[in-house]
Amino acid sequence: FDLLATETIPALIRGHTGPQPIRIWIAGCSSGQEAYSIAMLIDAALETAAKPCDVQIFASDVDAGALAEAREGVYLDTSGVGAARLERYFTRDGAGFRVKPRLRAAITFAQHDVLADPPFARLDLISCRNLMIYLAPAAQDRLLESFHFALVPGGKLLLGKAETAGAPNLRFQAVSDSARLFANLPRADRGALPVPVSHTRQEHMKAAPPDHRPGVTTPAKVSPKASAAELRAELAVALQELAEARAAQSAQREDALSLSAQYQAANEELLASKEELQALNEELTALNTQLQETLEEQRTTSEYLQNVLYSTNVATLFLNPDLHIRFFTPATRALFSLRPGDIGRPLADLAPLSSDQELLADAQSVLDGTPLIEREIEGQGGTWFNRRVLPYKTSGDTIDGVVITYSEITERHKTHEALANAERVAQHANDAKTRFLAVASHDLRQPLQTLVILQGLLMTAVTDARASGLVERLGETLSAMARMLDVLLDINQIEAGAIRPEKTDFTINEIFERLIKEFGYTARAKGLQLRMVPCGYVVNSDPDLLEQMLRNLVSNALKYTPRGKVLIGCRRRGRGVVIEVWDTGIGIAESEIMVVFEEYHQI
Structure with missing residues (x-):
């Protein structure tokens, strides 16, 4: 493989001309490692050469199970693949690695018996490693003749280390003995493939009458007394007949060669079609499996959602863009007389068991773009619900209906009423306090005013300096008390909103x-x-x-x-x-x- 990577494949790409693609055949590909390895070498060489070139890689084996494994392209042991190639040509698949689709598409896998089926034709490289060692010498010779026919002159044959290409200079010439790489020698007669001896042209000639054997003329009966001129005339006729026979034989050979090439091309097309059908069948099988898995996931998700909706005590109603019922939870029956057969009925046809006159208008408003409408609705028996109307949005953030939910808030509503009553009682008490302070201010100011008058009289009657100081301090205290009373009343009035600072x-x-x-x-x-x-x-x-x-x-x-x-x-x-x-x-x-x-x- 080092010789392929450094010399053989680069030289093959450099020397390629014309519209015909480079054709490579891996015979006996087994589970596909060799085929993918050569495909990686071809891809790297094409990138290095920066030369546009079509390449056809055929990989065949007689074992259908091995071909299925090769087509799958999943390998647990990748120790022989370098880190760079592993990252470029493989993806992680569980415990192993899978060949990337680009590399997989470069190879055509086909079931093929190298001894019974015709070979691929016009090939530039054949790799048949460690297959011939299991064949008898006669079968090896037939296989080498088949490869000799399939390869173009100068095409390369790669064999296993224990294998040989037969007698030197007969069909192949060694390029590297150590690498077991051989070059195909040109042949003067590149006709059809050899067939078994029982069907050879020689046997056919032995069975035919002498006058009907192609290329053989009946000896002329010459009289002993014939002159030299007569002999030359008869010899010229014989030579003419021989030339015509040879021309007929050459035409037959060309027809056989053309027929063989047509047969080979048709065989290759059938193999390629078979491979494409096989790949298509595998893709359809994989797609069907994915579809079944997706359906199972959707079914499981649907069951989860249904269990979640049914296990909650929240009445939920789903409507489509026409405001027709799409789905509802069992708790909805406490607010509407619904049955399973009501799916598809318009919301306007429902008779709610609660006083909810704005339901239809709210649903239409949300459908028109309002993000949320929330109301408290009174149901039967004094129960209360918090009704929320929201848009039903798809993954594309478009409104595709309406979702209506009802959450019971009876206890919260009772608590709210109790708080409102407590607030009213507190406000009543505060009003009573204000009235009390307003009344008490008059009663408190009366004795305080009396004390102020008595302090003034006392101030005029006292002549002692120390006593006068005490009376003066008493006056200051009375003034402070008066201000405190005024401020207290002002604060009460501020709380009541009567005055401002x-x-x-x-x-x-x-x-x-x-x-x-x-x-x-x-x-x-x-x-x-x-x-x-x-x-x-x-x-x-x-x-x-x-x-x-x-x-x-x-x-x-x-x-x-x-x-x-x-x-x-x-x-x-x-x-x-x-x-x-x-x-x-x-x-x-x-x-x-x-x-x-x-x-x-x-x-």
Whole structure:
């Protein structure tokens, strides 16, 4: 094979001319490894030569089972194939490798008996390795004569290592003794193939009368007294008859050769047709198997989908583009009076068991392009369903119908109603709270106003400096209580939507000073330091609401700080101001930081 790859096949391609293809025959191909190997060498040589050339490769064997294996082209052992060729000419097939279709199409496999059937003709290369060793000498000679006839002059014959091409210079001449490669010698008479001796022309001549033997003339009866001129005349006649006989014999030989070539061509066409029919039959068998597998997969998938749809409690209705019933699940009978015979009925003919007057219009709207329509539908016995209408789309994303599903939501609907009732009760309670605070504000302001008047009278009656300071602080406390009451009522009104915060420009330091005065006595009473960092920033906010928020922060800081100090300050951040209240108290756990902003929540 190295000699074929490096010399024989490249030389065959370089020397090929004319429209006739290069013809190669692998006799006794067995399971096809040799045929595919030669086909790979031919393909590589054609690519290297970059020369367009038609090649016909015939592979034959008398064993139909071996031919079936060769046609399949699947091999488990590929140890003799290089990695590059394995990747180029084979594909992985289970535990083995399969010949690629391009290489498989280059070879014509045919059942053929080299001793009984006529050989292929006009061949450039014959490979018959390790076949002749099983034949008797007479059969070997017949086979070599058949190859000698089939090969063109100079064509190559490749034999096995233990085989020979017969006597040298008779039919073949050795090209390489070690590789058992021989070249076909030209023959003067390239007529028809030799036939058994019982059918030879010599035997036919022996059986025929002497006057009817082609190419043989009857001896002339010459008189002893005949003159030389007469003898020459009779000899000329005999020579003429002999020439005519030879011409007739040559014509017969040419006719036999033409008939043999026609027979050979017809035989090759029949073999090629047989191979094509065999390949077509194999393809049809494979296609039928694939079709059966596809049908089985589709049947299995259909059963899976049907089991999934039937096992769910979701009523599903499939409609075609004409809004006729295509399929429905058993759960649909709770909403429609459907039977299996209703497949194909229009949706408009159905009488739903629920109050769903918009069903037909929704289905038509989705069919026209609306992606989804969802409604809550009340069924019989107080049951509720969530009805969804969606488009039925194909793999090409085109709308080919409508899918309608009904999911029972009775419990969810009851929960929703309970939440709505609870919301109404809470709103009623909130309204009652608002009314209570509105009434209580009047009652609370009356004694507070009395305390303010008494504090004013007390302020005029007290002359002691220390007592006057205490009365003044009492006045500040009463003013803070009045503001707190006003803010409380304002917050209640904000929640009710009655008022909105009134923003204005003011300095933060004003609020800080009021808080220091308001909580200074409480801080000294607990032994705490209440300090503020003066801040001259002017902000835009509601001063009353902001002061109330800071009052709550300072009050909590003093309440939960057993010793140390409380500091109020602010700092600029971007275009805004951050107000901070620092204390040395117990602090707030990290898990409770966010919940302090919930209403009425106390840590």
